[in-house]
Amino acid sequence: MDIKHICCIGAGYVGGPTMAVIAQKCPHINVTVVDINEKRIAAWNDEDLSKLPVYEPGLDKVVEEARGRNLFFSTEVDKAIDAADMIFISVNTPTKTYGKGKGMAADLKYIELCARQIARVATSDKIVIEKSTLPVRTASAIKSILDNTGNGSEVKFQILSNPEFLAEGTAIEDLLDPDRVLIGGDTSTAEGKKAIQALASVYANWVPQKQILTTNVWSSELSKLTANAFLAQRVSSINSLSELCEKTEADVNEVAKAIGMDSRIGSKFLKASVGFGGSCFQKDILNLVYIAKTYGLNEVADYWEQVIIMNDHQKRRFAHNIISTLFNTVSGKKIAFLGWAFKKDTNDTRESAAIYVADELLNEQSKVAVYDPKVSEEQMYADLDYLNTRSSEENREGVSVFNNPYEACKDAHAIAVLTEWDEFKTYDWQKLYDQMQKPAFLFDGRGILDTDALEKIGFVCYKIGSGKNPEI
Numbered sequence: 001m002d003i004k005h006i007c008c009i010g011a012g013y014v015g016g017p018t019m020a021v022i023a024q025k026c027p028h029i030n031v032t033v034v035d036i037n038e039k040r041i042a043a044w045n046d047e048d049l050s051k052l053p054v055y056e057p058g059l060d061k062v063v064e065e066a067r068g069r070n071l072f073f074s075t076e077v078d079k080a081i082d083a084a085d086m087i088f089i090s091v092n093t094p095t096k097t098y099g100k101g102k103g104m105a106a107d108l109k110y111i112e113l114c115a116r117q118i119a120r121v122a123t124s125d126k127i128v129i130e131k132s133t134l135p136v137r138t139a140s141a142i143k144s145i146l147d148n149t150g151n152g153s154e155v156k157f158q159i160l161s162n163p164e165f166l167a168e169g170t171a172i173e174d175l176l177d178p179d180r181v182l183i184g185g186d187t188s189t190a191e192g193k194k195a196i197q198a199l200a201s202v203y204a205n206w207v208p209q210k211q212i213l214t215t216n217v218w219s220s221e222l223s224k225l226t227a228n229a230f231l232a233q234r235v236s237s238i239n240s241l242s243e244l245c246e247k248t249e250a251d252v253n254e255v256a257k258a259i260g261m262d263s264r265i266g267s268k269f270l271k272a273s274v275g276f277g278g279s280c281f282q283k284d285i286l287n288l289v290y291i292a293k294t295y296g297l298n299e300v301a302d303y304w305e306q307v308i309i310m311n312d313h314q315k316r317r318f319a320h321n322i323i324s325t326l327f328n329t330v331s332g333k334k335i336a337f338l339g340w341a342f343k344k345d346t347n348d349t350r351e352s353a354a355i356y357v358a359d360e361l362l363n364e365q366s367k368v369a370v371y372d373p374k375v376s377e378e379q380m381y382a383d384l385d386y387l388n389t390r391s392s393e394e395n396r397e398g399v400s401v402f403n404n405p406y407e408a409c410k411d412a413h414a415i416a417v418l419t420e421w422d423e424f425k426t427y428d429w430q431k432l433y434d435q436m437q438k439p440a441f442l443f444d445g446r447g448i449l450d451t452d453a454l455e456k457i458g459f460v461c462y463k464i465g466s467g468k469n470p471e472i
């Protein structure tokens with residue numbers, strides 16, 4: 001099957017970069033990314049590439065090459081759906097905030113709306129692809145909607161699952177050179193196999209054949225949740241040991257290195273931190289826990305829930321360490337945050353540990369001053385307001401945002417590193433120290449700073465998982 005037109009519904013962190021790379025690598029295919037968010041689409045179309053709505057290293061170059069040639073961003077959803085041979089659904093699937101499964105299950109309302117819209121609009125056969133992360137067996141719901149709510153024309157749909165494994169901050173690298181591309185489909189019929197092949201042939205334009213893995217649709221859906229659960233589990237495992245290291249004079253970095261050299265364990269995803277964030281890990285594990293509970297598998301659910309429990313503990317523990325180290329009171333004290341994004345090289349703040357640490361400190365009447373190289377002030381306040389802990393005015397009173405790190409840290413009682421941005425390592429730390437209140441406390445939540453050198457300057461340092469932390 002010759003694919004000429006692709007439509008992607010959802011121009012977010014996944015839809016935008018993924019389609020930009022497909023368009024770059026497949027100049028013979030027209031790719032249209034659509035979204036109901038007009039502001040987002042306008043930003044994707046902005047002449048000034050620094051205004052793209054997603055910050056990812058290398059993304060601007062890819063967009064510059066393909067946009068206007070065979071990559072288009074539009075709000076005309078119906079038109080793009082009807083013109084396409086292949087439709088990716090890449091809309092958000094957040095944790096439900098209401099009703100049955102509140103706080104755990106994935107909210108599939110945006111997915112269902114897309115399926116209904118495709119059914120209503122399509123006048124020719126389509127391959128519909130789940131790019132969003134979905135609970136296992138969602139494809140059967142999508143199929144039922146597509147097959148039963150059509151506009152009367154004899155349109156045939158094939159549903160594929162093609163989960164995305166890119167990590168933010170390295171999205172372009174991950175898309176250009178993926179460990180694997182996973183395609184799940186109906187392997188029991190000729191039409192299903194043909195659809196799988198059609199999608200595989202799109203990726204084959206730049207991904208080696210042996211890295212394109214095809215499975216049945218359920219395995220594909222479940223593999224995505226499983227991959228995130230395994231990755232997050234490693235972070236929670238090392239974070240749980242960081243606390244034990246602090247009590248026993250072991251050093252978590254040394255422990256991580258020692259175990260990571262065992263090829264059966266491997267060295268990646270063993271960096272102790274203030275806790276994992278991002279839009280995926282927590283949401284996807286909660287979803288897995290919910291699915292397990294739905295099938296009555298309580299032990300399975302409890303096992304995975306512990307990954308989240310440990311992560312919440314790690315974020316809270318970091319905040320409480322700041323409070324107790326600062327003589328058990330941070331009331332009225334300025335605490336400077338270096339970083340707000342959930343990891344470096346992204347402007348995404350969803351579920352960032354910084355939000356929760358700030359919230360704990362604000363509860364103790366601290367004054368939080370934030371500097372992040374890529375996150376806007378507006379976004380930081382929106383993140384805090386979303387927690388609903390206090391009024392919007394109180395959040396604005398408690399938190400001030402700076403576009404210069406030296407200003408953010410001036411007169412602070414403590415600096416807390418919440419994101420591992422590389423630039424933090426290159427600051428003039430003597431200058432920062434000179435401008436601070438004394439004792440000048442430093443809490444490295446990412447283990448990126450040379451705390452031995454900082455201690456020589458005069459800082460009192462706390463480093464996650466270090467046995468050498470100050471007595472508290």
Ligand SMILES: NC(=O)c1ccc[n+]([C@@H]2O[C@H](COP(=O)([O-])OP(=O)(O)OC[C@H]3O[C@@H](n4cnc5c(N)ncnc54)[C@H](O)[C@@H]3O)[C@@H](O)[C@H]2O)c1
Binds near residue numbers: 279280
């Ligand atoms: N962010 C990541 O790194 C990542 C990686 C892999 C998978 N995923 C998964 O991919 C999916 C999308 O994630 P994201 O981070 O890109 O989300 P996002 O919130 O950045 O983008 C989703 C976009 O979909 C749009 N949208 C929602 N309903 C729509 C509709 N009916 N019609 C048109 N547009 C609509 C929204 O306006 C939004 O711009 C999620 O399921 C997520 O779990 C995310």
Ligand SMILES: O=c1ccn([C@@H]2O[C@H](COP(=O)(O)OP(=O)(O)O[C@H]3O[C@H](CO)[C@@H](O)[C@H](O)[C@H]3O)[C@@H](O)[C@H]2O)c(=O)[nH]1
Binds near residue numbers: 231
């Ligand atoms: O050793 C580590 C590795 C990561 N993290 C933290 O874990 C979070 C998630 O990091 P990462 O996985 O690199 O970023 P994401 O963009 O959330 O990517 C994850 O989630 C995506 C969405 O599903 C998947 O596609 C990716 O494969 C998966 O890595 C971040 O807060 C990191 O700081 C640590 O604390 N220690």
